[in-house]
Amino acid sequence: MTEKPFVDIRHAQKSFGSLEVLKDINLQVSRGQIVAIIGPSGSGKSTLLRAINDLDPLTGGEVWLEDTQVNKKLPHRQYEKHINQVRQDIGMVFQHFNLFPHLTVRENIKLAPKMLKGLSDAEADKLAEEQLDKVGMLERIDYYPSQLSGGQKQRVAIARALAMKPKVMLFDEATSALDPELVEEVNLVMKKLAEEHMTMIIVTHEMGFAESVCDRVLFMDQGVVVEEGPPDVIFRNPTNERTRNFLRKHLANANK
């Protein structure tokens, strides 16, 4: 049985001025699937991820989430309304966390659900506690972001995204800005989400993590998907020369 894709990217094309960063990319992700995107710096991984919630709008092609076209053509005002609605369903986690520094952990999480979903203060409190408990950060609920370590910040950022009850989660190098000893705590949270069958698209430089968690791996280079397949194939037996080169270089760097 072939299930209809949950996230469907069709012929995605993106140019910054004369620089074509994404060239006819197609990506279908089914519900509960976990996809890793790997590739060298500048290959367009972030741009692709940020096209999914229209943070970097595509210059061509379509993005669909279930039955909704994310980047549909609408007059400005209607489009804003539409995209604000759609984004509630698409959680995003950034390399640099982007927690709101003027708000406590609790307030960081409560802000959007209260404002956008009309939750009462008590409901939002309960939600914040649940989500923080899930990422193991409940004891820090009344801290400010500046009082947390990088790994803790990222776990709070994940909780903040989850509090919107998204249908899909996007991760853009969620652990790249962390000290090595803090990477694992964030990876554990992501693994937990994987076990709960959260649909995830993960841009990462951590091949080991990608291999252990993901159902599918995409290798991107210069704006195209060069090769894709199950992790054991991509990491153990890549057919494409560019994939092999990239992995070899990456491995060499990682072992330095």
Add this chain to the structure above:
Amino acid sequence: MDIELILKVYPYFIEAAWVTIQLSVLTTLLGLTCGALGAAARLSRLAVVRFLGAAYVSFFRGTPALIQLFLLYFGGPQIGIQLDAFEAGVIGLGVNIGAYMTETIRGGIIAIDKGQREAARTLGMSRWQAMRYVILPQAARLMIRPLGVNINALIKGTALVAAISVVELTYTAQRFIGSTYKPFEMFLISGILYMAIIYVTGRGIAWLDRRVRIV
């Protein structure tokens, strides 16, 4: 130094200092309003509005405040704008300092990391919600000190309205010099009173800045 004279004219200067304070407060309020609107215009999505904001800033920062004041007070009646000297002073100085505040406020807003806006928008907030609940609370904290610099300039700038005969500190000094021929004493008193006003304002701003600092 003529201490006796100073003691005699001193009450008039206190009264004049009140006028200077009123001018300063009203000008600050008008300036902040113009500054907020100007910054909103400068950051607008619409090119026309951005252009209007830029034109406002260029005009008021690019011409002497005294000329702007004269234009409004002496030139105004010619195009049907009748204002008394105090009103003209507040409006002229307020709109002028608003141009500087526009740049201060805009600077505070664009100094906030763009990841903040992205995180807010990603959660589903509108442009305005992201601005109101995420960007502005952080930007406002950054703006307090530079706005303090604008306010400091504005208080000193109120001396200009002596030229359209508002009876404030500078005008009062000049008036007493006319009858006493003691410029040193007269300007000294007004100088000290200006300093007191500026000192207290500066302390207030420093206090505010400390209070709202993010942990």
